[in-house]
Amino acid sequence: MPSPRLLQALSRHVQEQPDSTALVFAGERVTYAGLDRLTRRAATDLDGVDLGPVRALCVPAHKSPETVALLLAAWSLGINTLVPSPGLGAAALATLTAQAHGPLSAVAVPGGGAVLTRQAADPALSDGFSAPDPRESLLTLTTSGSTGVPKLVPVRTEAFDRFGAWATEKFGLDGGTRSLSFSPLNFDLALLDVWAVLQAGGTVVLADAGASGDAGYLRDLTQNNEVTLVQGVPLLHRLLATGGARYPAVRTVVFTGEAVSDQGLRDAFAACPAARFHNVFGCTETNDSFVQDIDPDAYMHPLPIGDPIDGTDAVLLIEGAEGTEVLRGPGTGELLVHTPFQTCGYLEQARNAHAFMPDPRGGGAMFYRTGDLVHRDADGRHFLQGRTDFQVKVRGVRTNTLEVETVLAAHPDVVEAAVVALPCPEAGTRLHAEVVRRDGTTLSSLGLRAYAAKHLPRHAVPSSVGLGGTPLPKTQTGKPDRNSIKKTKLNGAS
Amino acid sequence: MITGDNDPIREYIVREFLGGEDTEDLTDDFDLIESTVVNSLGLVRLISWISETYGISVDDIPLEPDVYRTLADIRNFVRQAAPATV
Numbered sequence: 001m002p003s004p005r006l007l008q009a010l011s012r013h014v015q016e017q018p019d020s021t022a023l024v025f026a027g028e029r030v031t032y033a034g035l036d037r038l039t040r041r042a043a044t045d046l047d048g049v050d051l052g053p054v055r056a057l058c059v060p061a062h063k064s065p066e067t068v069a070l071l072l073a074a075w076s077l078g079i080n081t082l083v084p085s086p087g088l089g090a091a092a093l094a095t096l097t098a099q100a101h102g103p104l105s106a107v108a109v110p111g112g113g114a115v116l117t118r119q120a121a122d123p124a125l126s127d128g129f130s131a132p133d134p135r136e137s138l139l140t141l142t143t144s145g146s147t148g149v150p151k152l153v154p155v156r157t158e159a160f161d162r163f164g165a166w167a168t169e170k171f172g173l174d175g176g177t178r179s180l181s182f183s184p185l186n187f188d189l190a191l192l193d194v195w196a197v198l199q200a201g202g203t204v205v206l207a208d209a210g211a212s213g214d215a216g217y218l219r220d221l222t223q224n225n226e227v228t229l230v231q232g233v234p235l236l237h238r239l240l241a242t243g244g245a246r247y248p249a250v251r252t253v254v255f256t257g258e259a260v261s262d263q264g265l266r267d268a269f270a271a272c273p274a275a276r277f278h279n280v281f282g283c284t285e286t287n288d289s290f291v292q293d294i295d296p297d298a299y300m301h302p303l304p305i306g307d308p309i310d311g312t313d314a315v316l317l318i319e320g321a322e323g324t325e326v327l328r329g330p331g332t333g334e335l336l337v338h339t340p341f342q343t344c345g346y347l348e349q350a351r352n353a354h355a356f357m358p359d360p361r362g363g364g365a366m367f368y369r370t371g372d373l374v375h376r377d378a379d380g381r382h383f384l385q386g387r388t389d390f391q392v393k394v395r396g397v398r399t400n401t402l403e404v405e406t407v408l409a410a411h412p413d414v415v416e417a418a419v420v421a422l423p424c425p426e427a428g429t430r431l432h433a434e435v436v437r438r439d440g441t442t443l444s445s446l447g448l449r450a451y452a453a454k455h456l457p458r459h460a461v462p463s464s465v466g467l468g469g470t471p472l473p474k475t476q477t478g479k480p481d482r483n484s485i486k487k488t489k490l491n492g493a494s
Numbered sequence: 495m496i497t498g499d500n501d502p503i504r505e506y507i508v509r510e511f512l513g514g515e516d517t518e519d520l521t522d523d524f525d526l527i528e529s530t531v532v533n534s535l536g537l538v539r540l541i542s543w544i545s546e547t548y549g550i551s552v553d554d555i556p557l558e559p560d561v562y563r564t565l566a567d568i569r570n571f572v573r574q575a576a577p578a579t580v
Contacts, residue, residue, distance in 0.1 A: 444517035
């Protein structure tokens with residue numbers, strides 16, 4: 001965990017087990033003593049650097065022991081690190097850094113140390129964004145924003161420590177744990193498979209980001225290093241089980257991220273005959289909230305999301321006669337959770353009013369609105385049903401149609417825009433936009449698509465645009481009637 | 495500017511990818527790939543159309559997006575591959 005407790009645990013490991021392996025990367029082993037040397041080298045490069053009044057630093061999550069050491073060095077100096085995807089473009093990176101009140105980004109260099117770059121972004125970009133306080137949070141995660149710039153989620157140090165304590169007990173982490181780190185370092189999954197494992201004195205096997213779709217590479221990496229803990233999306237477990245591969249050393253298998261198929265479960269059972277199986281449910285904002293232990297000899301499919309983790313409180317919210325109310329007993333509603341691990345809120349203050357609310361039953365605890373539609377059966381088990389909001393998957397990428405609408409509506413010649421997801425025989429799902437053009441302008445659908453392509457990732461650019469001068473159909477509450485737009489498109493031509 | 499009336503390539507792009515809306519924004523150097531007007535699936539459709547329309551074997555049509563980035567690029571490619579038809 002990015003916390004003083006993690007740093008203390010690491011210095012203990014350096015004293016007590018300097019020659020045991022902390023990290024494996026690209027065939028090389030880095031011992032705890034070696035990781036300590038890399039960390040000191042990075043700290044030398046960071047010490048005395050002007051980080052601005054907030055002491056925030058952007059560290060793109062290039063996967064390497066040097067990046068792990070750079071993060072440790074920053075935390076030891078009381079610097080809040082913003083850890084975005086290394087795949088972000090320069091402009092998005094500069095924007096994020098400015099939003100997190102940081103003037104600098106740092107990239108670890110092979111062999112240790114860091115190269116610092118001053119970001120030339122408008123400081124006004126941080127207007128409306130809280131400054132992360134390194135005394136409360138050393139790590140700011142980003143959530144995969146479906147459009148453009150991700151959301152910034154600071155994680156409180158005490159929340160990290162609670163998560164570390166829970167994960168260590170739940171998954172039996174100790175010096176003998178060898179985890180496979182499959183997901184990128186900027187994902188919240190790294191809190192378990194990198195940071196909690198290092199805190200426990202175990203070994204982290206870093207999978208090369210570039211080869212992460214390669215089943216043979218992952219099999220060899222996992223088998224040769226006798227990995228004991230595998231956490232990841234169902235795709236990872238499917239890749240590992242390819243070709244009937246076996247992993248007798250694996251003790252713990254954790255499914256997360258999305259629903260696992262029954263076949264996927266059975267393949268994992270066969271691949272890891274000595275393992276215990278768990279499905280965890282959560283999101284970046286709250287970290288894990290529910291966990292389901294899976295007994296290979298007696299499980300139900302689809303899996304329930306599981307039981308609330310100790311200290312987690314969850315309610316289902318429904319639309320009642322007088323506004324929203326808490327669902328008692330069986331039924332379906334939006335899942336709201338309060339976890340011991342959750343963030344204190346997005347840095348962008350305007351986002352928080354919608355995403356967080358006080359306990360709807362009264363009391364002061366803040367609950368996160370997950371946007372997940374969850375069904376509770378008569379036995380009190382919870383099952384994920386889908387989303388309450390505008391999330392759709394386009395070519396496998398979670399995309400928020402409402403955010404696409406916002407981007408289109410920001411075009412100066414656009415009065416209003418509605419975006420709907422339509423079935424597509426080739427891509428599964430595609431986006432269509434209905435847009436009202438301002439009177440007297442000459443905006444073409446091509447011009448708008450080119451504009452969208454500049455401001456959105458490719459998958460989020462509508463593949464067709466209907467452009468007109470008459471207002472969009474509206475619901476009774478005055479919102480664009482997206483259902484009617486969708487029906488018209490489905491029943492009409494192309 | 496060449497108009498849709500005598501430019502079958504432009505006509506095809508407008509019909510297939512722009513829902514029939516011809517516009518002055520579609521200049522000869524408009525980037526069809528970067529703007530996502532032609533995505534990876536669209537590229538496959540475009541190549542198959544070029545093959546049928548100009549009698550060029552699919553094997554002789556490269557898959558690189560750069561060849562089809564703009565109307566001018568597509569026209570140049572067809573002119574090279576099937577000189578008699580354009």
